[in-house]
Amino acid sequence: MALDPQLLEILACPDTHHAPLTYDAQVQTLTCTECGRIFEVRDDVPVLLLDEARGPAEGS
Template identity: 60%
Template sequence: MSLDPLLLEMVACPAEDHGQLRYDEQAQTLTCESCGRVYRVDDGLPVLLVDEALVASDADLEEKA
């Protein structure tokens, strides 16, 4: 399931050191390009809770860039 492009323009990483979010449709995740937090997308809705986010390693971020 893909996310609405308008929704992607409006959502932002809730962490202090936030940046632009990159959507991975296959994994159903949003990754912050600044802090590396990975947020899941459940049934087309981003779960933007810092406490539930995973932190991508630097290697993961470089692979996807």
């Protein structure tokens, strides 16, 4: 089961800029369009915790 498209439209980075996120269904991640943080999607649930996000240089 994939993330609901309506949910994807309203999700935003939890940091102060609240930028939109892009979804990569193949690797199950959401990436901030502004800061580049990568958030995991576990069991079809986005984990939007700044402490658990990876930086863009950290990769997979």
